[in-house]
Amino acid sequence: MSKLVTRELSKAFSGLVAVNKLSFSMEEGEILGIIGPNGAGKTTFIHLVSGILMPTSGQIEFKGKDITFSPAHERSRLGIARTYQLIHPLENLTVLENVMIGSVFSRGKNLKEARSAAEAICAELELDGLGRDTSQLTILEIKKMEIARALANEPEVLFLDEVMAGLNSDETRQMIGMVQRIAKEKRMAVGVVEHVMGVIRELTQRVIVLDSGELIAEGPYEEVSKNPRVMEAYLGGAA
Numbered sequence: 001m002s003k004l005v006t007r008e009l010s011k012a013f014s015g016l017v018a019v020n021k022l023s024f025s026m027e028e029g030e031i032l033g034i035i036g037p038n039g040a041g042k043t044t045f046i047h048l049v050s051g052i053l054m055p056t057s058g059q060i061e062f063k064g065k066d067i068t069f070s071p072a073h074e075r076s077r078l079g080i081a082r083t084y085q086l087i088h089p090l091e092n093l094t095v096l097e098n099v100m101i102g103s104v105f106s107r108g109k110n111l112k113e114a115r116s117a118a119e120a121i122c123a124e125l126e127l128d129g130l131g132r133d134t135s136q137l138t139i140l141e142i143k144k145m146e147i148a149r150a151l152a153n154e155p156e157v158l159f160l161d162e163v164m165a166g167l168n169s170d171e172t173r174q175m176i177g178m179v180q181r182i183a184k185e186k187r188m189a190v191g192v193v194e195h196v197m198g199v200i201r202e203l204t205q206r207v208i209v210l211d212s213g214e215l216i217a218e219g220p221y222e223e224v225s226k227n228p229r230v231m232e233a234y235l236g237g238a239a
């Protein structure tokens with residue numbers, strides 16, 4: 001059974017259709033690329049499946065259960081986690097506390113359990129200095145912290161919204177390795193929104209391409225990147 005399925009999912013913002021009848025599915029252990037020009041609806045789509053926004057129409061199922069209108073906290077308890085394109089570390093908390101939040105709220109762990117889970121996840125991501133204030137972190141460390149916080153939810157489906165943005169090529173490489181490891185070891189379905197096509201090519205088995213909220217192509221990156229409609233969408237966006 002697919003982990004996550006959407007059927008004809010749509011979201012309109014007073015007239016503007018940001019996501020338009022999007023049907024897709026995600027499987028266990030799969031790394032799926034979600035690409036498309038700026039404003040294509042990628043972030044809105046992640047907001048819809050994580051419950052930050054409610055759809056105008058359509059359906060969302062997680063492991064066969066209808067979650068179309070379930071609140072965000074319920075979805076995170078079920079096993080859907082995401083990072084945010086606009087990162088928002090809680091500045092009065094340490095790195096460790098920022099990560100612990102994930103498991104305290106959605107997993108109902110006590111503080112001791114949450115602390116040891118958070119420490120283990122940070123160790124896996126090679127994120128040190130957990131007592132630091134978040135203002136002292138590098139961009140790479142902030143991105144790792146965001147991923148660690150999402151992982152603390154113990155998700156089965158994880159969405160990463162432009163986590164490579166702002167990283168140099170060494171850091172990007174490190175992040176690619178990390179995402180691959182997470183998907184493989186935890187058999188997680190990972191949805192990756194990313195602008196650098198080299199990263200998409202290397203990281204994903206399959207991509208979906210959005211343009212003006214519509215799914216215009218789906219398949220392996222090598223195939224989709226040659227699709228005339230996809231090329232036109234990108235050229236149109238750049239013009």
Ligand SMILES: Nc1ncnc2c1ncn2[C@@H]1O[C@H](COP(=O)(O)OP(=O)(O)O)[C@@H](O)[C@H]1O
Pocket residue numbers: 013016017018036037038039040041042043044045
């Ligand atoms: N809260 C909102 N209110 C109105 N319009 C929005 C809102 N959020 C996004 N949009 C619009 O929806 C479209 C898709 O945005 P977004 O999902 O952020 O695209 P992407 O992540 O692919 O760049 C854009 O035209 C954007 O301006």
Ligand SMILES: [Mg+2]
Pocket residue numbers: 042043044085
């Ligand atoms: Mg976006």
